[in-house]
Amino acid sequence: MKHRITVHHTGNEQDMKYEVVEIFQSINGEGMKAGELAVFLRLKGCNLACRYCDTAWANVEDAEFREMDEEEIVHEVKRYKVKNVTVTGGEPLLRKGMRLLLTKLTEAGFFVEIETNGSVALQEFAGISPNLSFTMDYKLGGSGMEDKMDIRNFSFLTKKDTVKFVVSDNRDMERAYDVSKRFLSDGQCNLLISPVFGEIKLEEIVEFMKEHHWTQARMQLQMHKIIWDPEKQGV
Numbered sequence: 001m002k003h004r005i006t007v008h009h010t011g012n013e014q015d016m017k018y019e020v021v022e023i024f025q026s027i028n029g030e031g032m033k034a035g036e037l038a039v040f041l042r043l044k045g046c047n048l049a050c051r052y053c054d055t056a057w058a059n060v061e062d063a064e065f066r067e068m069d070e071e072e073i074v075h076e077v078k079r080y081k082v083k084n085v086t087v088t089g090g091e092p093l094l095r096k097g098m099r100l101l102l103t104k105l106t107e108a109g110f111f112v113e114i115e116t117n118g119s120v121a122l123q124e125f126a127g128i129s130p131n132l133s134f135t136m137d138y139k140l141g142g143s144g145m146e147d148k149m150d151i152r153n154f155s156f157l158t159k160k161d162t163v164k165f166v167v168s169d170n171r172d173m174e175r176a177y178d179v180s181k182r183f184l185s186d187g188q189c190n191l192l193i194s195p196v197f198g199e200i201k202l203e204e205i206v207e208f209m210k211e212h213h214w215t216q217a218r219m220q221l222q223m224h225k226i227i228w229d230p231e232k233q234g235v
């Protein structure tokens with residue numbers, strides 16, 4: 001599928017409209033709340049084009065979306081009566097007005113997890129609420145996007161946050177290890193190693209972790225790709 005950069009926003013903070021491609025309930029397939037129910041809010045558009053992207057359909061110019069303001073989003077999310085909300089994309093933090101939306105969601109009592117791709121500055125969002133956490137990717141060589149990473153973001157991550165390294169091969173494992181040692185202090189935040197589905201052998205990840213005595217890292221498989229067809233949307 002053709003992958004384009006589509007990042008739109010309208011008006012000022014009081015008059016924001018968000019391009020919502022999906023709102024649905026499922027289990028968190030990954031992250032530190034994996035296995036727990038969550039409402040997923042997927043916004044359209046991404047500034048990167050990772051080689052292994054599994055949501056390119058949500059990023060193309062002609063992806064279908066609903067234009068909703070923050071009150072409508074909070075109202076719809078509340079209908080599910082679930083405490084976790086995962087805000088994802090694409091890259092959700094590129095949207096103007098995200099501070100407002102995230103503030104409204106946390107004020108409504110939700111635990112909000114933002115899935116962000118590592119290229120967008122987190123500083124502006126870091127202090128919004130103790131109920132807001134980041135799951136930040138660090139894109140490795142296998143993605144083709146490592147040069148877009150903003151390494152200043154590491155300094156804004158705390159214990160409630162997570163860095164996720166999506167690894168395609170052993171070189172990515174080496175690099176993930178090196179980056180984590182260089183930019184993160186022990187115990188600063190959670191560390192996930194997530195294999196690109198169907199690429200690197202899972203045993204290789206375990207062997208690497210053993211060899212390097214990498215006790216801070218946690219290997220994680222994307223549950224939703226095991227439970228459902230890996231291409232299925234809305235799960």
Ligand code: SF4
Pocket residue numbers: 046047048049050052053054055056059089090091117
């Ligand atoms: S950052 Fe995420 S949504 Fe954007 S291209 Fe990469 S994998 Fe796809």
